[in-house]
Amino acid sequence: MTTGFQFRKIDQEDDLFDYVYGFSALENISGISNGVIIPNGRVDLHLYKTKGGEFCISLVGLETKPKSMREDEITTLFSISFNPLGIEYILQRDIAGILNHGEKLSPDFWDYRESDLDDFSAFCEKSLSMIVSLIPGKTDPRKKQLFDLIFQTNGEMGVRDISQRINWGERQINQYFNNQFGLSLKAYCNILRFQASLAHINNGQLFPQLNYYDQSHFIKEIKRLSGASPKELFKNENNRFLQFLHFNSK
Structure with missing residues (x-):
């Protein structure tokens, strides 16, 4: 089975790049054997569905070491990769406590629904709309x-x-x-x-x-x-x- 991957990067000239690096979609994850996630300097907000049918949202902190991917549990994964300023000014929180791991968020965070995993382009547009609405008028x-x-x-x-x-x-x-x-x-x-x-x-x-x-x-x-x-x-x-x-x- 071929693993499906899509990526949409924010242009560095776009003001949004201060906060967001890009969006990605990973499907047919079971096609990856012994997948490894390595540090990339970004913080990921994940929407995913498990093989058991559970819809989940999680925030994963910065990684400083490689870790194995949970390919046996997840079927579809959509992500927003935030640049560090996006954590402080868009999510309005710190992530010191989730270094090298993550935490589950409310399943209705940002009004996401399981159906948002059906269309990657629509997911990107919905997410961008929310992010733009949260951009502060002033930053340090x-x-x-x-x-x-x-x-x-x-x-x-x-x-x-x-x-x-x-x-x-x-x-x-x-x-x-x-x-x-x-x-x-x-x-x-x-x-x-x-x-x-x-x-x-x-x-x-x-x-x-x-x-x-x-x-x-x-x-x-x-x-x-x-x-x-x-x-x-x-x-x-x-x-x-x-x-x-x-x-x-x-």
């Missing part, structure tokens, strides 16, 4: 500058340099990250650098293209965050590493 400009900078540089800029560029103290930035997201800015930047490296690995570039110290450091970091070597990720046997479905869907 330092936080916007912070995330603009670390996304533009794929997490390669050091914390001190970031602090100086946006005129916000290192200690205050890390306090914000730990309280809001459950990890330090450096740890988050390492995830963004790792994610940027996946595109290179997908193209067969198995040597560091970003600012890793050397090949040994590169392999160690890739293994720490994915549980696999660059070569294993490139092969991606049986589509185990789900983020690579995104690259191959373009």
Whole structure:
């Protein structure tokens, strides 16, 4: 059985990108053998239906390590991938307490229904309408500058340099990250650098293209965050590493 995957990315020039990275749909999940989810620096709101027919909504915090996918329990999964500012300003909460795991939300969150899993395009439009209605009139400009900078540089800029560029103290930035997201800015930047490296690995570039110290450091970091070597990720046997479905869907 072929696994169905759809992805709709928000354009980086769109003001909405401050809050949302994109939307995805994964169907026929049973076609994936030993699926692995690896850190991507985003926070996912999932709508899904179990094999037992239960409709569920959950919010999954940031991931700092690979985890196995529950392919035996879920048939269809629609997701919104939020950028960090979306958690604070759209969902209006912190996620420090759900680092590396998630929590179930009310089944009527944002007035979603089981029927929303029938049409991915309609799901995207309904979700976008809700998100746009929740965009605040004003945000902290330092936080916007912070995330603009670390996304533009794929997490390669050091914390001190970031602090100086946006005129916000290192200690205050890390306090914000730990309280809001459950990890330090450096740890988050390492995830963004790792994610940027996946595109290179997908193209067969198995040597560091970003600012890793050397090949040994590169392999160690890739293994720490994915549980696999660059070569294993490139092969991606049986589509185990789900983020690579995104690259191959373009």
